[in-house]
Amino acid sequence: MQVPFDEYAQAAGVATELVNTAPRVWNGTDKLSDVVALETFVTTHVPAAWAPGLERTVATEDDLSATHGLRDVLRELIDSGDTRQIVHRATVLTRSVGALTLAVEDDRTRWQAATVPEAPLADQLGLLTGVGVLGVTHALGVERFRPCASPDCAGVFIDTSRNGARRYCMPGLCGNRVNVANHRARQRAQ
Ligand SMILES: [Zn+2]
Secondary structure (H helix, E strand, O other): OEEEHHHHHHHHHHHHHHHOOOHHHOOOOOOOOOHHHHHHHHHHHOOHHHOOOHHHOOOOHHHHHHHHHHHHHHHHHHHHOOHHHHHHHHHHHHHHEEEEEEEEOOOOEEEEEEEOOOOOHHHHHHHHHHHHHHHHHHHOOHHHEEEOOOOOOOOEEEOOOOOOOOOOOOHHHHHHHHHHHHHHHHHHHO
16 A cells, blocks of 8 residues: 555545444444455555556455454544644554655656555555545644534544635535435424
8 A cells, every 4th residue: 555645635535434434333234344345445445556456455353353443543532623633643653654755657656645555454554544634634723623513423524625615525315415404304393
């Protein structure tokens, strides 16, 4: 896994997606309940350029439980809303970093962090999400770590939008839910 620092917003997006697979967000149903779900999560959300070959990853039960642990740490970190807490916890997540290096592209170079070779899957995801969290904290501030505005949603998110006005953890789902509830309330009122 190699994560370019200037793509921290995309990395933070993966952290948001991971946190919101938790049972507490889905009325007790874990959206990351088995190794197949974990493999699908990785191939769906991790940019292929950051982890060549990751689409062929076969996740194990150990990977799954370690990723659940990572998910819990990310949730605590987002809930804390405290800069020092966030930086401390995210730094621990990046412990599998093996090298600080440059990605060399056709006409430019970019800073990036890479894991040690053969790092376990959860450690790779830890580096990825850690870079995302640290990047957002540094560039945008801790007020970007927020709970979902939908009253019946327990999700949280890291807001990487340009204007910082994001309100929902899953905009398509939670935003629509609120719109439907408001619509019904208006209908009842009439
Ligand atoms: Zn939500």
